[in-house]
Amino acid sequence: MTVVRQEGDRERTIRARNRALVAVLVALVALFYAITIVRMGG
């Protein structure tokens, strides 16, 4: 039971990590787009 619970916790941790990574990547795409617009405008 403990092993299964540990495995479940690990899966949840990895899932949360992946979601955070996706959020960071999306934010970076938006940021680079905005930087490009500002630099081109300047």
Added chain:
Amino acid sequence: MSDLSEVRSAGVIPASAAGVRDYVEILKPRVMSLVVFTGLVGLVVAPGHLHPLLAAVAVLCIAIGAGAAGAINMWYDRDIDALMRRTAGRPLPAGRMMPGEALGFGTVLGVASVLMMGLAVNYVAAALLAITIGFYVFVYTIWLKRRTPQNIVIGGAAGAFPPMIGWAAVTGDVGLPAIILFAIIFFWTPPHFWALSLYRAGEYAAAGVPMLPVVAGRRETKQQMLLYTLVLWPVALAPWLLGIAGALYAAGAALLSVAFTGSAILVWLDTTDRSARRMFAFSLLYLFLIFSLLLVDHTCGAGV
């Protein structure tokens, strides 16, 4: 059970238990907050104009660069961190993160922050950021920290660069005011860290880190702390003496410098660790207030 779980259970892939919180922790967010603030002040008081988005990117790059240096520092120091109570709970010594993860994370963030600063802001700020990260990792962490009691005196330069980077982000160069902002943090760092090392001397000794109280004793450390707070007087007042800041800043900086020296005298007289703990806390407040004064003074129109 999924295929991946079976492979992990068999011990083929040493899956990490590091969560998002651990990744944030190895960026040393508390250190980062002061770095970001001083960098922001350098950026605001610098003459010239920078688009608000690019200014935000510059601050973000400073934050990420500082975090990257912190992560690589934690990777390198994981052996001695495990020996000290203050650091034993960090993700690496606690076994929640694998060393390679921390090194990879720190390296990727460091390179990314420098590239982004160069592409979005300017190459001078990017070069200074690269020097800061390199100085903290190679000069302080790898070279000095375990070899000399002057580790935080020289290594402290790494923490002093952020306002200079902020300044360079706006102006594209490094002027005298930026060097003064650098000097304030540079001369503030030794009494700040030695206050901490006074009441953590036992842990540093156990870990083999030659902090000044461990090598030269408490009396010598207290004397050095007092001397550095005195040296800090003209340095802290330099922005006013050189016409970079106005009377409001001068009055505040003088009062804060008196209080900082006063706290060093209390440490000198105290045979317990109480005053050292108080001085460590006050040193953080001191730097925050000095840079806040510069900000207020500049906003009121008395600055550069």
